Amino acid sequence: MNQPDLSIEIAKVKFRNPVLLAAGILGLTAPLLKRVFDAGAGGVITKSISLTPRSGHSPPVIVEVGKGLINAMGLPNPGCEAFKTQIQKLKKETNIPIIGSIFGFTEEEFKNTAICMESAGVDMLELNLSCPNVNSKKLIGQDPNFTFQVVKAVREKVNIPIITKLTPNVTDIVEIAKAAIEAGTDAISAINTVKALYIDIERGAPYLTNKFGGLSGPPIKPIALRCVAEIALYVKKHNYKIPIIGVGGIENGNDAIEFFMAGASAVQVGTAVILRGLSVFKNITEEISTFMNRKGYTQINEIIGLALEKLIE
Amino acid sequence: MCFLKHSKIVNIIQEAEGIKTFWLECRELAQKAIPGQFVMVYVYDHLAPNQKPEEVPMSLSGINRQEGSISITVAERGPTTKAIHQHKCGDYLGIRGPYGHGFEPVQGKKIAVIGGGVGMTPLLAFIENSELYSNDGEITVFVGAPTKNRLLFCNQLEKKGISMIIATEDGSAGIQGNIVDVFLNKLRENEKYDEIITCGPEPMIKKLVEIADKYEIPIQASLERWIKCGIGICGHCAINGLRVCVEGPVFKGETLKQLSDFGGFALDETGAYKSIHEVFNSSKNNKNK
Numbered sequence: 155m156n157q158p159d160l161s162i163e164i165a166k167v168k169f170r171n172p173v174l175l176a177a178g179i180l181g182l183t184a185p186l187l188k189r190v191f192d193a194g195a196g197g198v199i200t201k202s203i204s205l206t207p208r209s210g211h212s213p214p215v216i217v218e219v220g221k222g223l224i225n226a227m228g229l230p231n232p233g234c235e236a237f238k239t240q241i242q243k244l245k246k247e248t249n250i251p252i253i254g255s256i257f258g259f260t261e262e263e264f265k266n267t268a269i270c271m272e273s274a275g276v277d278m279l280e281l282n283l284s285c286p287n288v289n290s291k292k293l294i295g296q297d298p299n300f301t302f303q304v305v306k307a308v309r310e311k312v313n314i315p316i317i318t319k320l321t322p323n324v325t326d327i328v329e330i331a332k333a334a335i336e337a338g339t340d341a342i343s344a345i346n347t348v349k350a351l352y353i354d355i356e357r358g359a360p361y362l363t364n365k366f367g368g369l370s371g372p373p374i375k376p377i378a379l380r381c382v383a384e385i386a387l388y389v390k391k392h393n394y395k396i397p398i399i400g401v402g403g404i405e406n407g408n409d410a411i412e413f414f415m416a417g418a419s420a421v422q423v424g425t426a427v428i429l430r431g432l433s434v435f436k437n438i439t440e441e442i443s444t445f446m447n448r449k450g451y452t453q454i455n456e457i458i459g460l461a462l463e464k465l466i467e
Numbered sequence: 468m469c470f471l472k473h474s475k476i477v478n479i480i481q482e483a484e485g486i487k488t489f490w491l492e493c494r495e496l497a498q499k500a501i502p503g504q505f506v507m508v509y510v511y512d513h514l515a516p517n518q519k520p521e522e523v524p525m526s527l528s529g530i531n532r533q534e535g536s537i538s539i540t541v542a543e544r545g546p547t548t549k550a551i552h553q554h555k556c557g558d559y560l561g562i563r564g565p566y567g568h569g570f571e572p573v574q575g576k577k578i579a580v581i582g583g584g585v586g587m588t589p590l591l592a593f594i595e596n597s598e599l600y601s602n603d604g605e606i607t608v609f610v611g612a613p614t615k616n617r618l619l620f621c622n623q624l625e626k627k628g629i630s631m632i633i634a635t636e637d638g639s640a641g642i643q644g645n646i647v648d649v650f651l652n653k654l655r656e657n658e659k660y661d662e663i664i665t666c667g668p669e670p671m672i673k674k675l676v677e678i679a680d681k682y683e684i685p686i687q688a689s690l691e692r693w694i695k696c697g698i699g700i701c702g703h704c705a706i707n708g709l710r711v712c713v714e715g716p717v718f719k720g721e722t723l724k725q726l727s728d729f730g731g732f733a734l735d736e737t738g739a740y741k742s743i744h745e746v747f748n749s750s751k752n753n754k755n756k
Contacts, residue, residue, distance in 0.1 A: 179700055182738045185708035201702065207737040213522035214509060216696045218470045227701060232739030240740065354561070356473045357511060363519060428700055 158446040159453050160439055162196075162420055164397045165315030165340035167251055167277050169420065171196035171439045172454055173410065176401050176424030177255035177280060177319070178202060178227070184243035187252070194436030197251035199422065200237070202282045204257055205267045207233035211363045217352045222371035222403070223425050224350045226364035229257060229285065234270035241274040253317065257282040261307040268308040268316075280317040281308060281339075284346040284368070295321040295346070298333035305337035315340040317399065322374075322381055323349045331385045335396055343399040343422065344381045348374050371403050371425035378402025379416050386417020386462055405429060407441020414454060415461040471509065472496065474562045476554055477536060484616050485543045486585070487552060488528055493562055494535035500527055502592035502599060503569030503689055503717040507697045508539060509561025513553035521547045523756050524694040526589040526666075526716070527565065530596060537562075540588045540619070547756040566697050567716050570687055573600045575661020579684075581609040581650055581675060583667025587619040589689045589716075590666050594629065607632065607660075611646025611667070615639035647674045660684055663720075669743055673730035676720045686720035692733050693746065703734050 160171040174197045180186045181200040190198050210230025217224050231237065234256075244252060254276035258264040268279055281304065283295030294300040305318055318334040320327055322345040331342055347368025354361040382400045389396050400413030401422035410421045426434045442454075451457055478490035496506070504527055511520035529538030543552045554560065570593050578600060582590045587610060593599060594606060607630045612618045614637045624631050633641025634649045642649055654660075665675050666689035679686035692704035692711040699713035707726045709715065723729045733746040 180702040180705075180710075182702035182734065183705050183740060186702050186705050189708035201738065207739060209736045210695075212519070213507070213695060214520075216698065216700070218698075223700070225696075227695065230695070230701075230703070230737055232734075232737045236737075236739045354471065356559075356561075359511075361471065361509075363521075425700075428698055 158443050158451060160196075160442065162454050164317075164399070164419055165278065167315060169196040169251055172414075172420035173435050173438045173442075174253070174399070174420055174422045175199055175435075176422035177282060178225075179424040179427055181255075182232075182240070184240045184247065187240075187244050188248055188250070190432065190435070191248055191250040193432040194439060195423075196420070196435075196439075197253060199253040199255050199280055200241075200276070201231050202229055202255040202257045203231045203234050203237050203267060203271065204229065205234055205263050205270070207231065207236065214362050215364075217361055217367070219350075219352060219369070220373060221429060222369050222373040223428070224352050224362065224367040224369050225347070226362045226367035228364060234267050234274075238270065238274040241271070241276060245275045251278070252276045253278045253280050255280045255282050255319075257285045259285060261303050264304045265307045265311050268312050272312045272314050276314065278315045278317060279308065279312065280319050280343060281305065282319055282346070284319070284321045293321055293323065295319075295330060296324050298329050301330050302333040302337045305334050305339050309338035317341040317343050319343040319346055319401075320381070320385075321346045322377055327381045328384050328388045331388060335389075335394060339396070341397045341399060342385060343401055344385055345374070345378045345402045348377060371429070372405055373403065375403030375405075375409060379412055382413055382418050383416040383462070383465055386459060387465060390417070390459065390462055404438070405434075407438050407445055410438055410442055411445055411457065414457040415459070417459045417462055419454070419458055471561050471563050473559045476556050476558050476560065479554075479556060482540060482619055486540060486619065488538050488540045489551070489554065489560070490529065490531075490536050490538045491560060491562060492535060493537050496562065496565055497530055497532050497535045497537050500530045500537060500565040501569035502527065502530065502596045503589050504565040504567045505697075505716060506537070506539065506562050506564035506566065507694075508551070509563070510547050510550050511561065512558055513550045515546060515550070518546055518550065521756065522561070523547055524697060526592070526689070528588045528591045530592055540585070540591070542585050545756045564697070567712055568714055570599055570664060570717050572598070573604065573662045573664070574685075576601065576604055577659060577661045578604055578606045579609060579650065579660040579663045580606055581611075581646060581663060581665040581667070582619070583611045583646060583671045584613070584617055585619065586665070586667030586671075586689070588666070590664060591620050591623075593664055594624070606630065609634070609646050609650050610641075611635070611649075611671075613637065647671055647678070650675070651678055654678065654682055662686070665689070669730055676723050676729075679720050680724060687717050688720070688723065689716045690718060691716065691747075693736060703738055705734055
């Protein structure tokens with residue numbers, strides 16, 4: 155039995171398989187990122203990096219809720235200059251596609267962090283827009299204008315492809331996707347975490363230091379899937395060539411296939427690393443292959459967007 | 468499975484100046500936990516005005532499966548551990564866990580348990596938990612500390628009739644000198660050991676791993692890194708490609724020999740890759756909470 159071809163291409167960057175490591179999970183050092191790649195990921199996304207170092211919130215920063223996680227880490231990271239060393243180390247040891255996740259509180263910060271990460275040698279950037287705009291209570295990704303400005307600012311300064319990661323904490327995610335596309339993003343990833351809360355009833359108080367946090371993992375999968383489908387329908391309607399990367403609760407091959415059928419060209423896995431261990435990447439690619447063999451598909455392209463027609467009807 | 472268990476303090480023991488052991492009622496955890504594992508301790512009572520609740524990682528110093536209780540041994544160093552020290556029997560601490568890879572059962576008979584300072588904490592759990600070694604196992608405990616009043620658990624071990632060798636840097640108790648040198652001298656005097664179990668400052672562990680390698684003795688060591696999530700997802704506790712909160716804190720000597728970060732490098736609170744000295748000896752670090 156021939157193995158189906160799981161390789162994909164996003165904005166001209168080739169990946170050996172469509173199952174990538176999501177931002178924020180383990181991606182702090184070269185050895186950890188290499189370990190994830192060796193475990194079978196098609197590519198890796200780093201921890202979200204800012205211009206200057208951040209300690210993040212003091213613990214408690216995570217809480218398990220069913221199969222999901224609410225996290226309020228507070229975007230801790232060593233800052234771009236320090237993190238460059240890890241990227242350079244990784245590039246020396248492997249040829250794995252590295253996507254640098256970046257964030258900032260202003261256009262200027264986004265721009266400068268983007269330039270820094272590009273010079274470090276990442277193959278692509280993923281813009282984490284789930285951070286507050288410094289002059290507003292809104293997250294950058296909750297406002298189409300902020301989104302447009304940030305994506306445009308980065309687009310003007312870097313040559314490598316840009317993925318814009320969207321937050322689901324909006325009324326209409328398509329409106330935000332539209333802004334990112336108009337500003338020149340090469341791809342879109344959806345979704346970031348869903349704003350959530352855990353109350354410790356023994357104390358009658360929120361448990362996380364930051365009070366609210368972001369829910370990730372299997373509980374958000376149906377929401378993530380719906381967002382990917384909505385964005386994919388919009389992209390299809392306008393004939394845009396904008397690949398979508400699905401993220402949110404993907405745990406196994408069936409989940410990944412749902413996302414491909416909803417219009418995603420690739421998926422990211424994060425929380426499932428806790429649920430299934432680091433072999434989750436290899437497991438998911440094998441499960442995808444099994445499905446494809448059973449159904450007679452030989453390439454991922456054959457599945458992408460398969461369910462969209464039925465959604466339009 | 469309950470993520471966070473508010474556990475009642477049922478016993479408090481003053482071990483040394485500024486160091487107390489707290490026994491907590493935690494039935495489920497007591498059944499599951501293995502020596503070498505740790506818990507995340509959520510402290511929200513006895514806080515100073517404007518002090519926020521905080522969660523800190525602590526090794527288990529005791530596991531009592533019959534009573535359904537576990538213990539942590541806490542040195543008062545900063546605001547959070549100070550708050551813990553104000554707790555009385557009947558007060559509560561939030562516990563989640565147990566986490567990490569604990570000690571594995573020891574194959575041989577003659578076991579050297581070597582502890583420096585508060586490194587004795589997980590070692591006490593190992594010693595008291597005879598599931599990990601054979602009935603005719605002979606344990607010799609090497610206890611080291613800078614000075615007499617920083618020695619831990621000696622009275623307890625003495626009462627149990629466990630063979631003990633004490634060393635203090637200033638000579639205020641036991642042999643004057645470094646516990647690793649004392650152990651090395653024993654090896655040079657032709658004492659044979661089947662396994663070494665250790666915990667303490669990383670330079671101490673590094674020396675022991677080198678000695679173990681030279682004398683071909685298997686060694687299990689409990690390491691420490693900056694822990695944030697405790698469940699293997701954030702990467703802050705990384706040592707090379709391994710996570711102290713999942714693949715550790717207990718590592719075998721064979722593994723440690725391959726890790727270039729061992730004895731040298733760690734990540735700080737921001738996740739920046741720095742020398743161990745910078746991360747653990749700065750005034751603001753995970754050990755001074």
